[in-house]
Amino acid sequence: MVEARYFDGRSSRPRAVLLDWQDGALMLNDGEETLRRHPLQEVDVTEQLGDGPRLLRLPGGGVCEVDDREGLASLLQAGGYRDGLVARGQRSLLLAVLAIVALIAIAAAGYQWGVPIAADLVAARVPEELVARSGEETLELLDDHWLRPSRLPGARREALRSQFAALRPPDGEAPHWRLLFRAAPQVGANAFALPGGDIVLTDELVALARDDREIMAVLAHELGHQHYRHGLRSALQGIIVGAAVTAWLGDVSTALAGLSSAVLGARYSREFEREADTYAARMLQHNNLSSEWLATALQRLEQAHAGKVDGTPSLLSTHPHTAERIEALKVHR
Ligand SMILES: [Zn+2]
The missing domain is CATH 2.30.29.30 (Pleckstrin-homology domain (PH domain)/Phosphotyrosine-binding domain (PTB))
Structure with a gap:
């Protein structure tokens, strides 16, 4: 008793x-x-x-x-x-270890799925002016460091622009876009989509292509990034991860690093590349062009960049797994 x-x-x-x-x-x-x-x-x-x-x-x-x-x-x-689970758990090293593993798994799941979902939720609510401004700031940064004014004749630039403008997008309306030409001696053959609609095409890429349809294929891929707002979404992912790491480590100053650097630092995920490739393949077919043009362009870019490490945001560092992507494009032929 x-x-x-x-x-x-x-x-x-x-x-x-x-x-x-x-x-x-x-x-x-x-x-x-x-x-x-x-x-x-x-x-x-x-x-x-x-x-x-x-x-x-x-x-x-x-x-x-x-x-x-x-x-x-x-x-x-x-x-x-x-005894209840908690009291026994407190006495159990095994349970403590399992709890740590579970925490890590939750953090990893948050990184894997939570961050993209959070980024997409934010992306849907970012005002267009802010998106456009971050694109402009990124372009300024690129112009200051890696890009030079294009040396392509104005008529050639205009021909490429109107050639691309004549292509119909695969689904309904084309996303807002603006084609910019730049020379990029350090970066080489390259193209990238900036938040807000700007697509930058380097003179080196124009020179590398043996057929304008290869250039159209690359531009269609970049338009795919614009269609899905990949630049903004991947920048936001970078910011969210940075903020989470900062919250964890407790240093506020790094959390304030600008959107521009996040754009440059963030690498498009494989999924984004696949989406943009698929968009480009559909757009080419929609205009009675073979998606082979994209595969050819990718192959040529890879050869041009082989062995070069330039430390700049190149089409290849942001567009990995070229062989895999060329393989995936075959289903669109
Ligand atoms: Zn891409």
């Missing part, structure tokens, strides 16, 4: 009672009569945490407070009661 204080839930005054285990039930006895009788599985026993008394919540109201924790433990044991 174990001594306890019983609160019946109506009066605030406790009554001294004795707890006992009889015929498969927990008995409350005040010394004269049995006050209550409950099967143990109906009693809610609080976890053993710290030094305080243990509480037994009785069905239908009423609480017993027990100071004699050892006595209660043996009484519970006699009744076949097992």
Whole structure:
């Protein structure tokens, strides 16, 4: 028998009672009569945490407070009661390790799925002026460091622009776009889509292509990035990951790094590339052009960049797995 204080839930005054285990039930006895009788599985026993008394919540109201924790433990044991998960877990190294593994898994899942979902939710709400401004700032940064004015004759630029403008997009309306020409001696043959609709095409890429349809295929791919707003979404992913890392490490200043650097630092994911490739293939077919032109352009770009490490945001560093992508394009032929 174990001594306890019983609160019946109506009066605030406790009554001294004795707890006992009889015929498969927990008995409350005040010394004269049995006050209550409950099967143990109906009693809610609080976890053993710290030094305080243990509480037994009785069905239908009423609480017993027990100071004699050892006595209660043996009484519970006699009744076949097992400690709750938390109390046992605190004593279990294995459970602690499992909890850490689960935490890491949750963080990884957050990175894998949570970040893109959060980025997409934010992307849908970013005002267009802000998107356009981040694209402009990125272009300024590129112009200051890697890009030079194009040396292509104006007529050639205009011909490429109108050739591309004449292509019909695969689904409905074309996303807003503007084609910009730049020389990029350090970067080489390249094209990229900036948030807000700008597509930058380098003179080197124009020179590398042996057929304008290869250039059209690359532009269609970049238009795919614009269609899906990949630049903004991937920049936001970078910012969210950066903010999460900053929150974890506790340094605020790095969280304030601009959208522009995030655009440059963020690499398009494989999924984004696949989406843009598919968009380009559909757009080419929609205009009675073979999607082979994109595969040819990708192959030529890979050969042109083979062995070069330039440390700049190149089409190849942001567009990995060329062989895989060329393979995937075959389904569109
Ligand atoms: Zn791409």
